[in-house]
Each structure stands twice: as structure tokens, then as C-alpha cells.
Amino acid sequence: MARHTTLLLVAIVAILVTATAATLVKAPAPADKPMAYEMLGRYGFPPGILPEGVHDYELRLDGSFEVHLSDECKLRIDSQYDVHYNTRVTGNIKNDTISGLKGIEVKVFIAWVSIKEVGRDGDELRLHAGMISKSFPVDAFSSSPKCN
Secondary structure, three states: OHHHHHHHHHHHHHHHHHHHHHHHOOOOOOOOOOOHHHHHHHOOOOHHHOOOOEEEEEEOOOOEEEEEEOOOEEEEEOOOEEEEEEEEEEEEEEOOEEEEEEEEEEEEOOEEEEOOEEEEEOOEEEEEEOOEEEEEEHHHHOOOOOOO
8 A cells, every 4th residue: 555655646746846847947938029119000100109229018918018118218309399208108009099108208388298198090190298289290200219
């Protein structure tokens, strides 16, 4: 009886060790993960709504996302709008709409206002910052701007 118990115990330990080793093996990262700029295109947005310097992003099944920039970014749009990107930008994306944005601000007169939503309507992008909204041609965002 002791011999059967020992064999059974050895078999159980072998199964547990094999199962543990299998869970510790790291799954390979997707080799074809598109860049954040390419993902924007899949939702109808041009790459230039994000500046150069994106080093990682996460897009969840529910459309929520996080984009990580190497550094904070300041730039000028349309020769009159100062824009500031934090190192982390979050929001929700679906076709032609980005909502719940956090991490992007535009200077309106003397105050910085958060851009909360970006929508696409044909060849126009509409940026919403509080009660203010402004449309720009999509072509103005065809390439990612460099940060100052």
C-alpha cells in the first residue's frame, strides 16, 4: 500500500511541476503589433493627431486606450494654437470618435483647456475643448508633428 501511495504522490508532483513550468513560460509578444499611428488609421484618424515620440500604447477591447510618450510634448498647430501632450494620454476610441480624452491641452487666449473629444466628419477633424470646438482639415494632420 505504501508503494502505491508513493507512486501516486510522485505522479501528482510530476504533474504539478509540469503545469507550473508551462504557466511560467512567457507567451511570445505579438510580432505584428501595429504602431499607435497605424491604429489611428484603423479608426479613421490621421497619424498627425499624435506627435512624434510615442513609444508604447495599449488598446483594450472596449476601445479604451493609453498612449505613452517618451517626454511631455509642446507644439504649435495652425500657427496659432499651442498644444501640450502629457507623457500619458488616455481616452476611448471608436470609428471617427475619440472621447474622454485626458492628457492633451490647448492654450486658448491665456488659459490652458483640456481637449476632451476629437471627431471626424468627412475631411474635417473637430476638436472639442470644454465649450469651445474648432474644425481643421484632416490633411493638416497627415504627418506627426515634432515636439518643441
